[in-house]
Amino acid sequence: MSKMTIKTEGDTHVVITRRFAAPPEAVYRAHTEPSVIQKWLLGPDGWTMPVCINEARPGGRIRYEWTNGKGNGFHVTGEYVELVPFSRIRHVERMHMPDACPDNHVETTFEPDGAGTLMTMRMTLPDAQTRAAMLASGMEHGMEASYVRLETII
């Protein structure tokens, strides 16, 4: 059984689920503490996140900058909307490649699942075209903020 699922929902949503062998508090902290985020939210081998701003409070800023050390890079900016420790986060984010892509509204929940956690990340894009464009551009970068209709493939 796969630990991770990715699927599209309706015209504008992308839903990712993943199980972790750690309690919700740990998984939540791994998504909100910069020093922890920089250890894992990196994409393909060879990429690092030299800049990680994550102000985990309503209205707080998010800024992640990635580089492959060979002159290629891009960044994501965003703002927190709501945080319920250690169960729910709502935030808005947008990729810059380098132009800003449309806003992606993301709700992430962390539910107890036995001794571990079931994380569900639900993304809402403004429209079907934006979702398709996000998927296509993300595929080129091989990075995580991008998803096409995946349920039959995954």
Add this chain to the structure above:
Amino acid sequence: MPNLDAAFSALADPTRRAILARLALGEATVMELAQPFEMTQPAVSRHLKVLEGAGLIIRRVEGTKRPCRLAPDAIAGVDQWLAMLRQALAKNYDRLDDVLATMQPQEPKDRP
């Protein structure tokens, strides 16, 4: 096998990539494609001509309509993209598994 030069040139356009992403969901007519992309049908038709010339889509005749879908080889290409994407995501979360293992047990003093 798509002509690689033509395929890359066709893929260089974001609208055509978006059309391909839409066709990954299944066959569609020009009208069905024009709607979500807020484009005129002639504009969509021009993009489809490029995609067809690159061997990325195929079209069939159904009455007055010419529905299009991804060419089998294009699907293989898209599958590769998706596999790469899924791999990058999976890699992130595998790394997170390792990070979480070192975070336990929790230190209560760190809690907000």
